[in-house]
Amino acid sequence: DAKTTQPNSMESNEEEPVHLPCNHSTISGTDYIHWYRQLPSQGPEYVIHGLTSNVNNRMASLAIAEDRKSSTLILHRATLRDAAVYYCILRVPKGRGAQKLVFGQGTRLTINP
């Protein structure tokens, strides 16, 4: 499985944008980039995923570098509820391996009031 590298922790202030980086220099051409987050005392939850183009949904935006070797999860206006561990995960599109989520250590995001 291709690896991802994320900072261990980040801190931001409430109502400010947050940019969470992820490096994946060994990504293959067909790997999808997925983001999950885990709020305290809960199971992980899906945030967003993409392949090449930037993606937006109600939770966040995903900006993918042109060479696909890095990506950034953007929370446009952080709230205290966004404090969580954020995981960047690469997934193959088909086959048995596609079913697996390989979690790294993630980035622990702290939001200051």
Add this chain to the structure above:
Amino acid sequence: DVKVTQSSRYLVKRTGEKVFLECVQDMDHENMFWYRQDPGLGLRLIYFSYDVKMKEKGDIPEGYSVSREKKERFSLILESASTNQTSMYLCASSAMSGGVSYNEQFFGPGTRLTVL
């Protein structure tokens, strides 16, 4: 609202006991998963199932077995619990559509198992 439920939030068992962790999903998903989460090691896949009565080993299957007799239910079994199986156990499910199985995984709240 989609739901993955796990039978217990907290469980305390003794070394050598047989332990059953149950997971039920109400989304008619084909795929179901069991992970364990430990500090410093993150989430690791134990077993997964892509259909009733079908199972496949994950990254750390030793000491565990699974059962999937019905589509909505996936059980994790510790045949003889040991202290190193003290952990948070998370169940998840996902749909398979069009032969593509990288869909969003939905997680349960987790079971914190302590083996004394």
